[in-house]
Amino acid sequence: MDADFWHARWTANQIGFHEGKPNVHLEAHLDRLGLAAGARLFLPLCGKTRDIGWLLARGFRVAGAELSPLAVAQLFDELGVAPEIVPAGPLELHRAPSLDIFVGDIFTLSADRLGAVDAVYDRAALVALPAPMRRLYAAHLAAMTARAPQLLVCFTYDQTLAEGPPFSVAAEEVRALYGTAYRVDRLDTGPVPGGLRGKVPAQEDVWLLSRA
Numbered sequence: 183m184d185a186d187f188w189h190a191r192w193t194a195n196q197i198g199f200h201e202g203k204p205n206v207h208l209e210a211h212l213d214r215l216g217l218a219a220g221a222r223l224f225l226p227l228c229g230k231t232r233d234i235g236w237l238l239a240r241g242f243r244v245a246g247a248e249l250s251p252l253a254v255a256q257l258f259d260e261l262g263v264a265p266e267i268v269p270a271g272p273l274e275l276h277r278a279p280s281l282d283i284f285v286g287d288i289f290t291l292s293a294d295r296l297g298a299v300d301a302v303y304d305r306a307a308l309v310a311l312p313a314p315m316r317r318l319y320a321a322h323l324a325a326m327t328a329r330a331p332q333l334l335v336c337f338t339y340d341q342t343l344a345e346g347p348p349f350s351v352a353a354e355e356v357r358a359l360y361g362t363a364y365r366v367d368r369l370d371t372g373p374v375p376g377g378l379r380g381k382v383p384a385q386e387d388v389w390l391l392s393r394a
């Protein structure tokens with residue numbers, strides 16, 4: 183998936199991945215990250231997820247990375263906040279109190295620019311990328327966040343029945359991508375109600391990655 187693919191999706195408002203409410207797995211498992219009040223979470227490939235508002239309302243600080251300026255404009259609109267926009271190397275930083283969204287390609291975001299984070303929450307980010315990019319992404323994410331603990335939500339399904347994104351990322355792949363840098367524990371697994379895109383049987387797995 184290249185940048186044009188995602189820009190076209192946002193321009194055409196083809197954003198079936200966007201949930202109109204906070205993610206149920208985030209609500210159920212956030213406490214497993216063991217975060218202190220005011221902790222800073224990083225949401226890679228964040229879109230305009232409602233999870234950001236939900237985390238801010240709970241007193242957390244949030245950083246995100248998102249390719250689409252349209253998505254980020256909608257995010258701030260829906261939060262009812264006007265961002266300050268400043269250059270950040272190859273990216274732009276759109277910021278507001280407790281919120282930093284880096285607009286541009288996550289692969290050009292460095293640890294220095296991101297700043298320290300206490301945890302990562304990946305919903306529909308790893309699974310948005312094709313296999314060769316997933317390897318680069320997982321290594322970049324671990325390095326950029328100094329292996330901060332991570333809550334990761336993945337889909338698994340028969341990849342011959344549908345094309346990604348979202349791609350199927352099975353347990354073996356999660357362990358191969360993250361098993362040397364983290365302790366990897368599956369917290370939850372269950373069927374996607376109605377299947378993927380309402381037709382392909384699929385399962386959702388929730389993973390906790392902790393510093394090994």
Ligand SMILES: C[S@@+](CC[C@H](N)C(=O)[O-])C[C@H]1O[C@@H](n2cnc3c(N)ncnc32)[C@H](O)[C@@H]1O
Pocket residue numbers: 188189199200201226227228229230231247248249250253286287288289305306307310347
């Ligand atoms: C499947 S969506 C998930 C969005 C969000 N995590 C959610 O749960 O609604 C993937 C998002 O990643 C963004 N994206 C794709 N490639 C990216 C990249 N290289 N850097 C930053 N964002 C990217 C897309 O624009 C899209 O908004």
